[in-house]
Amino acid sequence: MTFIVRDYRRLVPLGLSILAGLIALAAMRTEARAQDKQALASETFVIPADDGYGTEDCLGKDKTCGQVVASAWCEAHGMSEPIAFGPASDVTSATRSLKPVKLDPNSFIITCRE
Template sequence: MRRAVALLGLLGIVAAGVSLSVLPATKTTAASAGPRTFLIPASDGYGVADCISTASECGKIVANAWCEAQGFGKAVAYGVADKADFTGTVSRPAATEQPLSITCGG
């Protein structure tokens, strides 16, 4: 009886191993190849506005990190968002809370 149970267990393990080797591995897919612009509130609480609003090396690093976290390559452009980017929103932000813009490329 023990041999039968052990043999069934062994066959189950072998069958599972074979099925896993036959199934295709899942691949992560990158975001769309076209550029995409993200609007980030200036008061997000992470201090992103301090770096993005200035054209410093800090802004470039933060913008590239944001794009990589969203599945894109590097940031194409970043800075304070143009009013045309967020017109028609429900609430109008104050001049001090103008959103930030990060455009990510493929």
């Protein structure tokens, strides 16, 4: 009878270790799903080069004020922060939410996170 009691004492820590591992795996899976949803929750705006606001001056290649303009654009449209921005020819491959459409190569794109 003492043999059976001794085996139960070994099984309890083993069972608790397995349970802790399963809880940790479930938590990691939930976090990964949340990150995937966050990455997919974005909106892409196409801005024509001749919009009249002068955004092409900052969103063009190698402009330091591009980040400021993209952030302001996202904020003005109720979004969080820019994920990608720049000329349409440079940015379209980096955006997942942009539907395949024919874009003017002179236009600009800003992708914002919700």
